[in-house]
Amino acid sequence: MVSRIDRNDVYADFAKPGGWNDPDMLEVGNGKMKKHEYVVHFSLWAISKAPLLIGCDLGKMDDDTLEILSNAEVIAVNQDPLGVQAKRVRMEGALDVWAGPLSEYRVAVLLLNKWSDRLSEMTAEWEDIGLDPSTVVQARDLWEHETLERQFVGKMTVTVEPHSCKMYVLKPIA
Incomplete structure (x- = not known):
């Protein structure tokens, strides 16, 4: 796969x-x-x-x-109407960050711990995923079906289980 x-x-x-x-x-x-x-x-x-x-x-x-x-x-x-395929924007050993633009100035982000057999802290940097470093975003966890309480600026760091991923939609907020 x-x-x-x-x-x-x-x-x-x-x-x-x-x-x-x-x-x-x-x-x-x-x-x-x-x-x-x-x-x-x-x-x-x-x-x-x-x-x-x-x-x-x-x-x-x-x-x-x-x-x-x-x-x-x-x-x-x-199925997002913008229709832009995401790309791998960072690869560090067993850890991949994928990102792609969505409609309404949002960004889809996938943090993948593909080979490691341990919990890994992973970071999506705004400059890698196409956002201005000063952008404040709200993050929606697509598998937990919840919007995270914390807002993020410049980067987002999360812990990812082995052979697992976290998937978010980041929405800039004013």
Whole structure:
């Protein structure tokens, strides 16, 4: 899954409405990954604007699979009308930061702890993700379905579990 999204990232500049890059069908629910790894898979496909083609047997779908595949907030990132594929903006060993612009001056951010076997503190720097360093943002956690109480300026640092990700929509506030 990670190798496919790495190849997809190379072609990010060519993706646009009417012509999306397709790293392949989703494997969510096929029994070869843990739930948090399926969350990573779905998040990467969504932020990359890849077609979200379900690849599991719908008749055997469990509750976790249904929860992942029906996350309206993550799907909204995939379907955002601006139609810009996110890119990997920083890679430090096992840690990746992905980001892409959304409509209404928002930014989708994915912090991925892909290979490490330990908790990792990760930072999304505004200059990496296309925001002015003085921009104050509100962060919406798309998997927890909550807006964080804290506002962020210049960067956002969070802790990410092994083989997991955190996905946010950052919204500039006045």
